[in-house]
Amino acid sequence: MRVGLTGGIASGKSTVARMLVDLGAVLIDGDALARxxxxxxxxxxxxxxxxxxxxxxxxxxxxxxxxxxxxxxxxxxxxxxxxxxxxxxxxxxxxxxxxxxxxxGLVVHDIPLLAETGRAGDFDAVLVVDVPRELQVERMLCDRGMSADDAASRINAQATREQRLAIATHVIDNSGSLGALRERVEQVHAELLTAA
Structure with missing residues (x-):
């Protein structure tokens, strides 16, 4: 099953990708390929x-x-x-x-700009890691040491939260604890395997 994984900057998409790999998925990482x-x-x-x-x-x-x-x-x-x-x-x-x-198995394509490229239809399922904009900014300031202006310009250069949610077949909320995130990822993983 071909799965697209996306989320805005500082949404926790990479954490979700690692969890999916731990569950047996094959990961194809768009950021790594872009580098x-x-x-x-x-x-x-x-x-x-x-x-x-x-x-x-x-x-x-x-x-x-x-x-x-x-x-x-x-x-x-x-x-x-x-x-x-x-x-x-x-x-x-x-x-x-x-x-x-x-x-x-599941082949997960980690694509930061999936909503922007219009390729959501290329996948059997699209997972969107979602957090509120305020949490994105907070993480970029605290975890990445960015300025507020840099954080805003990077968020504004991406699709809006609404545009990403519009392409989702599964939404993974990452505004809570790591344990809650892992539980949701396991649930989505199980649903995808059943659908496959």
């Missing part, structure tokens, strides 16, 4: 530098992710140009990894 396709020496990095300039390279020749983040999270046009480069490369890797996964 992989722009590593040093890749055609993806070359395309990003061609589009945005060599100022986005570290002295070692890697992508300066914080500098790129500053650029694209404050400029919708720049973000769309970056997505036009990275998204097709990531989707290529998704397809290759999915083809290699064993049959009969």
């Amino acid at each position: 992989e396709v722009v590593q040093r020496g890749t055609p993806g990095l070359a395309a990003v530098i061609e589009e945005f300039g060599e100022g986005l390279l570290t002295p070692d020749g890697d992508l300066d992710r914080p500098a790129l983040g500053q650029l694209v999270f404050n400029d919708d046009d720049a973000r769309k140009r970056l997505e036009a480069i990275v998204h097709p490369l990531v989707f290529e890797r998704y397809a290759a990894l999915e083809a290699a996964a064993p049959e009969g």
